[in-house]
Amino acid sequence: MINSFINMMKKISLLVSFILMFTAKQTFAQEAADNLISGDFQGLTFNDFVQRIESQTTFHFYYDPSQFDSITVTISINKAHLPSVLDKVFSNTNWRYMIDKENRVFVTKGVALALDLPYGFFTGKHDTTETIAKKKSGAPAYITQKVTQEISIENKLYDIGIKRNYIPKGNVNIAGYIRDAQTGESLAGALIYVEHPHAQVNTDQFGYYSLVLPAGRHTLNVISPGMFDTKRQVMLYSDGKFDIAMEEKVVKLKEVLIETGKEKNIRSTNMGMDKISIVAMKQVPAVMGEVDVLRTILTLPGVKSVGEASTGLNVRGGATDQNLILFNGANIYNPSHLFGFFSAFDPDLIKDVTLYKSAIPANYGGRISSVLDITSLDGNDKKISGSAGVGPLTGKFTIQGPLIKDKTTFVAGVRTTYSDWLFKVLPKQYNKSSASFQDATIHISHKINAKNNIYFNGYLSGDKFNLNNDTTYAYHNRNANIKWKHSFNNRFYGLLTAGIDHYDYKVSASDNPVNAYELSYSIKQYKMNADFSYFLNNKHKIAFGLSSIYYNIHSGTFNPLGKQSLVIPDTVEAEQALESAIYLSDEYSISSKLSLDAGVRYSLYNYLGPKHISTYATDLPRQESNNTGSVFYPSGKFIKTYEGPEYRASARYTLSENTSIKASYNTLRQYIHEISNTATISPTDVWKLSDPNIKPQSGRQVSLGLYKNFKSNTIETSVEIYYKWIENYLDYKSGAILIQNHHIETDVFTTKGKSYGIEVLLKKATGKLNGWASYTFSRSLIRQNDPLAGEIINNGNYYPSNFDQPHNVSLIGNYRITHRYSVSLNVIYSTGRPITLPTGVFDYAGSARLLYSNRNEYRIPDYFRTDFSVNMLGDHKVKQATHNSWTFGVYNWLGRKNAYSVYFISQNGTVKGYKLSIFGSAIPFITYNIRF
């Protein structure tokens, strides 16, 4: 009974994947499910092996038994397709096989003849990728046929360029896009490589690759995370285009346990780079069931935040303002919603997220710790589809599809909260509160012609909250950009980007009419980038470009609100600056073992008038009393220029097929500072440009890593160590006033920082059980020992930064029980973050009060949390219009009261110590998603 149920499930599931591939109505083939092979074959003769397979499936083998009598087969298989099994059995032998449409398997020895027979040989049809597209409607397709077809694509020989009767001499170029076979989404960061002669290249952000190879026959191997590895046989005659479609892993119902080729981490020169697809993110249990980009990033080694109420990232000991957060190229200044509980990106629109934490490519600049590049979907180019989701806090809707067939695709989504009403049902002390947020994203990509593409991106997010008092906070991100991609030829293309990024916040209070005020603050930046990629040859891939950002910061306007208000309007003088950079980098494959990615970026920063600049006595502490005057610079005048080179280099040396070492050295400069004296990112934080009194921040990092894969590359391991120096990071003086401060340079001082650590990662990206485990040891220390800069902190010694959490362990696991059910588990441990606790008590103003001295001398208790969730896909009926899924889970299911902070407070005359927990109990959640 159970067996037959499971069998039925298998069939249904298979059918669904099949439907996903071939959208037209299909008849279901009974034998489809049965052609999966399972079993533990130990030391069988080839003959016995064949018999076992024939007994399980509808395949029939044709071979010469006398040639195989000395062969034994040892293999363990769980529900694999035959070609995968045979590939494994015949690997490193000169046996070849061919499967035809009638499930006949021809095995031959050493002869490439069978291998070269393309699919269609028996039917006389000429099969190309185009004809596959046609097959999607019409032709009866059995699962077996699909497998055969897939194999045939991999075995088929494609002619590139103008076909001739002979193979010409010299090198030719092959270029094209790597895409998802189902949705047409481009696959960025996919690796294409050729073994002989050694050549490899990663696809760029558009999924574009370009390789130069000697004319003749080659096997292109393609690897992309979350996709099935594939390969293509090509015959190169002259320069040509070749697009490759890859099958997504998740829709594959059963996988071969044995896999090859997952060696991207070994082969790539990228170091300290983590790329997570949305599929992986969706398997991680999330707070309130909201899939959260930044919280998933927080589970990676080297990434931390100060607590659960914060999505501010501290990457390898860097501050929260040292991350360049890009969403489709737009700079997002406040990436969080609802006081920092959620990140401001709608997960249904995200394709993937890439974090660069050590080797930062030269085309990125402006922040010194990391780059977080979030990419949205391109939009399905096959059909209009959408999804809607309902969670306890948010409702969301996305739609995507082609606008003009084969020309224009779009994806758009909105997400909004309905949390406001929640406060009404809560106990009285909360019912005057309100909180709401929204975000909207649109991405349109349009193909003008083969050489020109245009992309438009728009993003809006808004937050408003008021927690039981009369002060209302609101903030918004507004971003738009347009990109034009022009291919000069196969090897050379340029990307021109123009964009506007905007962030603003408003704080208003109206309870007391005399003091009623509105404080507003905004950052606007206009930017223009030109980026070029030139695939010189297989050894060199060159990128160069220039960028310019014009900043306009309205540093704060304080205005009366209402007629009775006596508030004096006060405006902190606006700031303007121009940040420009040129860069050049080269991915250089020195040999098949050694490759180098080296770049230099020269950045130039001009602080511009109109602006009054205070001057201070040079040999006295910078404070108001030492102000020697002020100089006015008119509009457009260059007040101060900072400039300098930034070096980016990383190298990879392959030790063996599954082991490599990498090293990198990076220097970076940053001209904008987030000034905050709270541990978290608060919506009222002030961003300040470097000026004559505030120097730019700079960072240097060296790192070294060892990468090794096990079990046919299904298990990736890595160890990275790093050491990092940070100069001119701003910290605040005791009692600093940061909002509406006309001379903020007197309330802050610069510090030197250093951080170092070791990160160990174990990752299994595929299989029924997948996920990652990591351990990080890291320290992050800062120091202020210059008496002229202001007060000396902790006697001028190095002291731990707010986010110094030496030990960190995370385990993110997902286990697929059946096609419909999977369970996920998170386990997170970290050392408590440093805090400043009082050293003593004194009596003042009628109460015991607290005496503080050294900063960050203590730590909050260690953090430990486990989450659990069950994901359930809806039924797999063929003809339903929609597909739905449920997620049930428990966040912090052990209910541990993890400390967010520990503090002492004077209450009713005495001093009391408290521990504050944000999520201090197990939090169950349920979400429902629908896809159509």
Added chain:
Amino acid sequence: MKKYCSREIIICLLAVFFLATCKIPYNPVLKSSDTNSLVVEGYIDGAAPTSFKLSRSRRLSNGDTATRRVELNARVSIEDDHQNIFPLNEEGNGVYSSTGILNFSTASQYRIHIITSNGSEYLSDLVPFKPSPPIDSIGWKIKDNGVQIFLNTSDPNNSTKYYRWEYNETWQFHTSYYSNYEYDPNNNTVVPRTDQVYTCWQSDNSTAIFLGSSAKLANDVINEAPLAYIPPHDDKLSVLYSIWVKQYVLDANGYNYWIAMKSNTESVGSIFDPQPNETQGNIHCISDPAETVIGYINAGSSFEKRVFISNGDLPPGWNLLKDCPLYPNIPNNPDSLKFYFGGGGFTPIGVADPPRFPPAGYTASFIECVDCTFKGTNIKPSFWP
């Protein structure tokens, strides 16, 4: 399969979410540091006797059990910038005061000079003398069903700008029962009462820091600066309540010092609050410049104002019936009297029914329901109407 979450589920989940944010008492183990900084608290006052209290900081301990130390045998004086010296007299318990009101002038600047018994010498920065404008009014309003007391003040000369207030609350209250009898523990008998214990007064000083600034306003006006908050149904307003407010004028740095002290000690722990830090006052140890001295002094003439709030002014329903059960009959025998009254938990009210002599028993209730001196004093304050 249902296509959407039912509303009930969502409500329950969200309630869990917000209640999950919790704070619990917590006492981390701290490095034992012997802090012994001098703490100077007071005001160079032109309207009342100038008084300073000198104490020492102490170790932070669970329940604040470390001994409170006051600074005795110090020599304290106020000096101006014209070499005039106004010595203060030691009053005991670390308090040093002037005899009578000292004659200060707005034309001078003042500082405090301290020599402690161990020979250390301390001097504050010179501060200007700033007279306080009068408190315009003290009012109240209902807020979250309680009473929020607030203050209005203004300076027509626009020169005050920074204010600090302290207050003392006094309130009259009644017990639930009027008692004519009291227990005589010496003879283990109940005897007629000689004093009344039905009406008492209780008094309390402010324990929080109250500050106001008009620096960002066009006029030097403080509008409805919140002072004491009396929670709903509190005993303080059950009969008549009085608040006596003292207004001090600060300078800008002094104001910032107090703001920092307030945020360091009264508003830490929430998600966005700034981290605590050390703050420098304006008193320095001149014999050892590295020594930390706590306190900030300002000079000026303070202003005092008292107002009353009667229970009758409040919306009806303020007073709640207290949980004061009447025990109708505590038998008049030595064992019962000793057990109920001698143990202290009960206080006799009157003679139990049926009345006879000697009484067969007494009515009684909990001591706090009968004897107001349990909490306050039955001596009427001099200022009480």
